[in-house]
Amino acid sequence: MAYTALYRKWRPQTFDDVSGQDHIVRTLRNQILTDHVGHAYLFCGTRGTGKTSVAKIFARAVNCEHPNNGSPCGECPSCRKIAAGNSLNVMEIDAASNNGVDDVREIRNQVQYPPSEGRYRVYIIDEVHMLSAGAFNALLKTLEEPPSYVIFILATTEVNRIPVTILSRCQRYDFHRISVQTITNRLTELCAAEKIDAEEAALRYIARVADGSMRDALSLLDQCAAFHFDEKLTYDNVLDELGAVDNSVFTRLLDELAAGDVRACLGELDRAIVQGRELTQMITDFIWYLRSVLLMKAGGPEMADMIGISTENARIVKKQADALPENVLMRYIRVLSELLGTMRLSSQKRVLAEIAMIRLTRPEMETNPDAVLERLEKLEKQMRELPQNLSALAGGLAAGGVPSPAASGNASADTPGPAGGGAAANRPKKVLLPRAEYEDLMEVRNNWRTIQGTVRQPGRAALAGTRVDPAGNGRLNIVFRDKTHYDIVSRSRGSEEGDVLRELSASVAELYQKKMEFTAEYQSDGSDQEIEYGISDEELREKIHMDVEVEDAPEDRQK
Numbered sequence: 001m002a003y004t005a006l007y008r009k010w011r012p013q014t015f016d017d018v019s020g021q022d023h024i025v026r027t028l029r030n031q032i033l034t035d036h037v038g039h040a041y042l043f044c045g046t047r048g049t050g051k052t053s054v055a056k057i058f059a060r061a062v063n064c065e066h067p068n069n070g071s072p073c074g075e076c077p078s079c080r081k082i083a084a085g086n087s088l089n090v091m092e093i094d095a096a097s098n099n100g101v102d103d104v105r106e107i108r109n110q111v112q113y114p115p116s117e118g119r120y121r122v123y124i125i126d127e128v129h130m131l132s133a134g135a136f137n138a139l140l141k142t143l144e145e146p147p148s149y150v151i152f153i154l155a156t157t158e159v160n161r162i163p164v165t166i167l168s169r170c171q172r173y174d175f176h177r178i179s180v181q182t183i184t185n186r187l188t189e190l191c192a193a194e195k196i197d198a199e200e201a202a203l204r205y206i207a208r209v210a211d212g213s214m215r216d217a218l219s220l221l222d223q224c225a226a227f228h229f230d231e232k233l234t235y236d237n238v239l240d241e242l243g244a245v246d247n248s249v250f251t252r253l254l255d256e257l258a259a260g261d262v263r264a265c266l267g268e269l270d271r272a273i274v275q276g277r278e279l280t281q282m283i284t285d286f287i288w289y290l291r292s293v294l295l296m297k298a299g300g301p302e303m304a305d306m307i308g309i310s311t312e313n314a315r316i317v318k319k320q321a322d323a324l325p326e327n328v329l330m331r332y333i334r335v336l337s338e339l340l341g342t343m344r345l346s347s348q349k350r351v352l353a354e355i356a357m358i359r360l361t362r363p364e365m366e367t368n369p370d371a372v373l374e375r376l377e378k379l380e381k382q383m384r385e386l387p388q389n390l391s392a393l394a395g396g397l398a399a400g401g402v403p404s405p406a407a408s409g410n411a412s413a414d415t416p417g418p419a420g421g422g423a424a425a426n427r428p429k430k431v432l433l434p435r436a437e438y439e440d441l442m443e444v445r446n447n448w449r450t451i452q453g454t455v456r457q458p459g460r461a462a463l464a465g466t467r468v469d470p471a472g473n474g475r476l477n478i479v480f481r482d483k484t485h486y487d488i489v490s491r492s493r494g495s496e497e498g499d500v501l502r503e504l505s506a507s508v509a510e511l512y513q514k515k516m517e518f519t520a521e522y523q524s525d526g527s528d529q530e531i532e533y534g535i536s537d538e539e540l541r542e543k544i545h546m547d548v549e550v551e552d553a554p555e556d557r558q559k
């Protein structure tokens with residue numbers, strides 16, 4: 001029995017079957033439903049995105065005797081005849097092999113006669129950009145005065161090679177690359193119908209390799225399924241079969257980049273080239289790998305499935321995700337994406353890739369205007385904020401030495417902490433902390449209930465409903481909403497047994513092996529402005545220990 005390739009067998013038969021081109025399908029369907037069919041269409045887009053399939057559905061739909069919501073019924077004599085290839089109403093012409101004036105003249109002769117049956121004669125001209133200049137001119141004559149029963153559908157992957165005179169006479173439809181998710185869904189559907197047992201990660205990998213082309217995806221699936229006939233198609237099978245990149249190169253490369261080991265990175269590139277790897281593809285794959293690390297960082301281990309990596313790899317990726325800050329990963333991705341852009345146009349791919357590796361290991365070398373501007377802006381901001389922060393810090397230590405714009409009213413005067421959580425509580429603001437301090441804060445915040453539980457009563461009860469803010473110098477400030485609770489804790493201070501704040505320090509020291517001091521502060525209602533904490537990575541900020549960015553308008557600030 002002859003084997004039909006999956007992409008032929010699963011070519012969409014109705015508009016409902018078309019994946020990922022909803023914008024086009026909707027318009028065409030409406031034209032059929034309202035009987036407003038045009039006479040010249042131009043379908044553009046990369047290969048395998050459904051141009052020919054949609055053209056064929058459209059050709060059958062306009063001739064169908066009882067279309068079903070705009071789609072061909074597939075049952076009527078017209079539909080059957082076209083499907084069997086016996087109809088004179090649908091002509092498919094491959095312009096790549098019929099690109100001369102005579103070929104187009106023949107079309108012109110044919111269109112003089114109305115169809116003997118059915119309503120429309122549809123000419124689907126594939127790869128229309130291949131027509132010669134003379135052929136385009138001949139085609140233009142027909143497009144200028146098309147008989148009412150003729151429809152031209154021109155399909156092309158290179159719309160920029162179509163003469164403007166032709167473009168201006170066509171309704172143009174741009175077919176999008178199909179998303180990985182849409183392709184994966186389609187493959188899943190198809191595997192169920194074909195009884196192909198496949199892991200979701202395997203299908204997702206195929207979808208990714210297909211790079212927006214449904215046809216490629218189906219061909220790749222065909223290839224993998226044939227090779228692993230009668231066994232489950234696993235992610236690892238697919239990797240083997242598609243000769244996909246082994247992730248270990250990227251794991252190593254990322255480690256070496258992070259360690260700033262230029263020599264090792266260049267060695268990695270060299271090995272890859274010696275092994276015959278295509279550099280553009282390698283960088284593309286590396287960007288995908290970095291994306292996986294980034295996603296893993298954002299979403300945790302349950303992302304493994306979504307990223308489409310094996311459990312074994314997920315463990316490794318997770319480890320790298322934990323070790324690298326987000327902004328570093330983002331910078332890697334940015335630099336490598338730029339590299340891809342320049343590499344595509346250059347014959348010196350290797351040199352460019354090497355320079356990028358050096359750039360990645362030497363962040364201070366970045367000289368593109370964006371990076372310089374970014375650094376300049378940061379410096380300026382630091383300069384502006386420097387005196388403010390210093391005085392805020394000093395003011396806090398001297399208990400209210402500096403008038404703070406929003407301090408009127410809600411922060412209690414006997415605040416032991418410096419201008420930390422409460423001072424500008426009514427304003428939306430973001431506070432950047434040195435990394436260590438940020439991590440300590442998050443640790444305590446995340447385990448605050450547990451830590452409270454280690455304190456003796458009545459202190460434990462008094463701590464309920466409190467919040468922890470950073471107060472600089474490794475101290476944390478507990479913010480109370482309840483005056484009575486606050487009083488219990490503040491009165492306990494200095495008492496030999498039952499100093500709540502000291503107990504907390506001791507608990508944290510025991511639980512996390514960290515030395516932290518606690519202060520207490522009472523804030524009445526209306527001051528529950530959420531403060532966002534982030535990590536500051538500048539040394540300067542580490543020295544100041546506190547960096548308040550007020551994110552509202554400057555005129556507000558002067559009030």
Ligand SMILES: [Zn+2]
Binds near residue numbers: 063065076078
């Ligand atoms: Zn029909």
